Amino acid sequence: MTVVIETGSWQLDPARSTVAIAHRTMWGLVTVKGAFGSVTGQGETRPDGTAHGVVSVDTATLDTRNAKRDAHLRGSDFFDTENHPTLTFAVDGAAVPQGDTAEIVGxxxxxxxxGPQTVTARVTASSDDAIGLAMEFTVDREQFGMVWNQLGMIRGLTTVTATLTFARAVVRDADLLAP
Incomplete structure (x- = not known):
């Protein structure tokens, strides 16, 4: 199946989008899972098939269903939300979909x-009004200065899972008149 992505400006629909993480801890015996409660973004698809844009996540909204752990993850050992309230994925370009997947470079x-991150996204919806993407990739948290590891409990990579739905951005008449 070849997917056709309509050109234009797109706005992330936060009600239909999720970003979650999972990391094996306790020497690989337990998987800690969490989801971010606030994700925003926008992008543009161009006639040549490339895409550019940004997705931002509010790090203070991470919920692992354990208040003490969430406070620690929001602290300076991990996300340091006081000084770095968002994490972002800026898309430098996305290749034309091959079948129902697209390689996203950002x-x-x-x-x-x-740091550079390449993600393979599966296109789950494509219409004049919406684009749906699903992806899963791994991240080395130490690359971003998250090196806390009491007693060697946290090893390996963090898995990020995202389901993103973009709706066609509404162009207002005032936007058309702007120079």
Whole structure:
């Protein structure tokens, strides 16, 4: 199946989008899972099939269903939400979908530290009015300065799972008149 992505400006629909993380801890015996409660974003798809945009996550909204752990993850050992309230994935370009997948090249910034990140996204919806993407990728938290690891309990990579739905951005008449 070949997916056709309509060109134009797109706005992330936060009600239909999720970003979650999972990390094996306790020497690989327990998987800690959490979801961010606030995600925003926008983008543009161009006639040549490329896409550019940004998705931002409010780090203070991480919920692992354990208040003490959430406070620790929001603190300076991990996300340091006081100094770095958002993490972002800025899309530098996305290739034309091959079948129902597209390779997205971007820059992930966490705690003010950015690094390249390539993600393969599966296109779950594509119409004149909406684009749906689903992706799963891994991140080395130490790359972003998250090195806390009491007794060696936290090893390996963090898995990020995102389901993002973008709606066509509404163009207002005032936007058309702007120089």
């Amino acid at each position: 820059r992930l910034t966490v705690r003010g530290v950015g």
